[in-house]
Amino acid sequence: MYRWKLSSKEPCSISCSTGVARSFVICVRYDGSEVDDGYCDGLVRPEPIHDFCIGRECQPRWEANSWSECSRTCGDGFQFRQVRCWKMLSPGLDSSVYSDLCALENLERPLEQRTCKGPPCGPQWEVAQWSECSAECGQSSQVTRDVRCSEEEESCDPSTRPPSTKNCTGPPCERQWAMSEWGPCSGSCGQGMMVRHVYCKALEGHVVPESQCPAESRPLAIQSCGAMECLPHWLVQDWDRCNTTCGRGVRHRVVLCAGITGGKFRTREDSDCIPQERPADESTCFERPCFKWYTTPWSECTKTCGVGTRSRDVKCYQDREIVKGCDPLTKPAAKQACPLDPCPTEPPDENCKDEPNTNCSLALKVNLCSHWYYSKACCHSCRASHPP
Numbered sequence: 001m002y003r004w005k006l007s008s009k010e011p012c013s014i015s016c017s018t019g020v021a022r023s024f025v026i027c028v029r030y031d032g033s034e035v036d037d038g039y040c041d042g043l044v045r046p047e048p049i050h051d052f053c054i055g056r057e058c059q060p061r062w063e064a065n066s067w068s069e070c071s072r073t074c075g076d077g078f079q080f081r082q083v084r085c086w087k088m089l090s091p092g093l094d095s096s097v098y099s100d101l102c103a104l105e106n107l108e109r110p111l112e113q114r115t116c117k118g119p120p121c122g123p124q125w126e127v128a129q130w131s132e133c134s135a136e137c138g139q140s141s142q143v144t145r146d147v148r149c150s151e152e153e154e155s156c157d158p159s160t161r162p163p164s165t166k167n168c169t170g171p172p173c174e175r176q177w178a179m180s181e182w183g184p185c186s187g188s189c190g191q192g193m194m195v196r197h198v199y200c201k202a203l204e205g206h207v208v209p210e211s212q213c214p215a216e217s218r219p220l221a222i223q224s225c226g227a228m229e230c231l232p233h234w235l236v237q238d239w240d241r242c243n244t245t246c247g248r249g250v251r252h253r254v255v256l257c258a259g260i261t262g263g264k265f266r267t268r269e270d271s272d273c274i275p276q277e278r279p280a281d282e283s284t285c286f287e288r289p290c291f292k293w294y295t296t297p298w299s300e301c302t303k304t305c306g307v308g309t310r311s312r313d314v315k316c317y318q319d320r321e322i323v324k325g326c327d328p329l330t331k332p333a334a335k336q337a338c339p340l341d342p343c344p345t346e347p348p349d350e351n352c353k354d355e356p357n358t359n360c361s362l363a364l365k366v367n368l369c370s371h372w373y374y375s376k377a378c379c380h381s382c383r384a385s386h387p388p
Contacts, residue, residue: 001030002039004046020362023049050362058088060101062110070116073299073311074124079116083109118299123151126294126315127162129332135170136214143168146292162297171212174203177219185225189260192226193235210241223258223265230260232272236279246290255281291318291325293332301338311335352379 007024025048027040037045063086071077085102088094102109128146135141147164149156180197187193198221200213210218222237224230237254257273259266270278295314302308314334316326354360360378369375369382 002027002035004028004040004044006046006049020050020359022359022362023051060085060087060097060105060107062086062102062107063096064110064112067114069302069309069311070118072118072121073296073313074118075121077116077118079114081110081112083112123149123155124296124313125156125160125162126150126296128292128294129330130166132211133168133170134211135168137170137173137175137212139170141168141170142166146294148294150296171208175200175208175212176203177201177213177217179219179221182223187226189224189227189230192224193222194225195222197221220254220256224260225265227260228263232257232259232268234258234273234278236281239283242285242287244285244287246287246292248284248286250282251285252282255279289318289325291316291323291327293326293330295332298336301340303338303340305340305342308338308340309335310338352383354378354380 005026005028007026012021025046026034027037029035029039063084065082067079067081070079084096085099086094087097087101126148130143130145133141133143142165144165147162178199178201182194182196185192185194198219199207200210202208220237222235224233224235235256235258237256239251239253242249242251255278257268257270259268259272293314294317296312298310298312301310311334314332316323318325355377358377360381363369363378364381369378375382
């Protein structure tokens with residue numbers, strides 16, 4: 001008299017691409033009329049049948065990334081972003097496709113470039129890099145840098161002038177002079193000399209700049225040789241490095257009055273040597289032209305929370321002219337990250353509801369809650385099955 005019958009299917013679970021449709025099971029009388037399920041035997045009730053269904057082809061769409069930071073730190077600039085055509089190819093597979101597909105649908109393409117306006121490009125303070133610290137080990141000194149206005153000196157705000165000096169501390173005192181063995185004598189007394197290498201060494205054994213060892217205790221690198229007895233004469237050491245890294249500077253060397261007594265090298269008082277013959281212990285020197293990197297102050301961070309970026313102008317100058325002679329390896333960074341406090345996250349919506357035209361029970365069965373569409377369209381069902 002009564003039997004179970006598979007009826008027509010539910011609508012496809014997705015409006016485009018491939019989805020799932022489920023058949024209804026109803027109880028019918030011998031004449032085919034639908035009756036209450038209680039008239040049919042529940043023990044033999046067939047399971048609903050799930051079939052794949054093909055919806056209409058998903059339409060493409062334009063997707064745009066977030067705008068870049070302004071191309072200039074002041075004045076008018078440009079911002080850029082990437083625009084791509086996307087299309088859902090199948091559930092869970094949303095992919096970028098050729099732009100022609102969006103163009104054929106006459107979809108309005110989002111802008112990829114727009115103008116942006118920073119603060120007025122008025123005069124700004126420009127600073128060079130700090131000089132090297134000249135302090136000896138364990139002592140304090142100061143380093144300096146050039147600070148100047150990008151236009152006239154009077155045009156920049158004096159209250160915002162960056163400092164041109166700051167304190168610095170010398171290297172650790174675990175530095176000591178080391179030297180090689182003396183080389184052979186080069187000639188007779190007064191003309192003969194022996195040479196050795198003198199260098200500054202850290203405790204770990206590696207060589208460090210000589211400025212990190214005390215200059216007053218530097219061992220001699222050159223001494224007289226050649227006879228058992230040798231009258232006092234002037235003896236010069238090698239020139240120090242020029243006291244500037246660019247332009248004109250001064251260099252020094254040690255000049256000693258020395259002789260050989262009893263076959264041994266001895267330093268003597270300057271008065272024991274002829275004053276008029278004393279070699280110069282100071283001379284001018286010239287290094288490469290003075291190319292210097294100058295930087296403007298950092299711009300504001302591109303974001304107010306999370307991780308953003310900030311930028312500044314970096315230019316190479318020779319005097320007041322912009323040139324290209326600066327060492328690219330020493331170029332200061334023009335951009336850096338600016339980590340901020342974490343961005344606040346929105347609390348979960350406890351009152352979210354499932355979309356009425358979405359088969360959320362099917363979405364739960366085939367585990368589609370992780371997909372961005374179903375997590376939103378089946379918000380209530382997915383939250384119930386995966387509580388936070």
